[in-house]
Amino acid sequence: MRKYELMTIFPLDEEKSSKGKEAVRNILTSFGAEIEKEELFGDRDLTYEVAKQKRGRFFLFTLSLNPGKISEIDGAFKITPDLLKYLFVKLEEK
Structure with a gap:
């Protein structure tokens, strides 16, 4: 197992971001990943539009996989x- 960081971006809508974060968590655990830490990086502007979104909610997962x-x-x-x-x-x- 190696250690990875996974940066994810979700829509700003609270319901969509919580559903998306839960889906990511479920996918990771179903493939045997051990999530060590989850960290909210905040809401930020995107460099370019993604799915008609100009801002996103960033989450950082630290995991073993x-x-x-x-x-x-x-x-x-x-x-x-x-x-x-x-x-x-x-x-x-290290």
């Missing part, structure tokens, strides 16, 4: 309606 599962999680994230954008970053071991 089998690297082979990322492509499967990527496929599940692409069909999650309340998730605007996401990015996995591998954390280096």
Whole structure:
């Protein structure tokens, strides 16, 4: 298992962002990820419009995950309606 950070962007609407965050959490745990930390990064302007949204709510997940599962999680994230954008970053071991 490797450590990753997952930055996610949801719509500003409280209901959509909470549903989207719950969907991300469920997808990650269903693929065997261990979520170590969730952190709200706040509401920010987007560089360009995504799904007709100019602002988004950013959440950072710190997790441990089998690297082979990322492509499967990527496929599940692409069909999650309340998730605007996401990015996995591998954390280096110290």
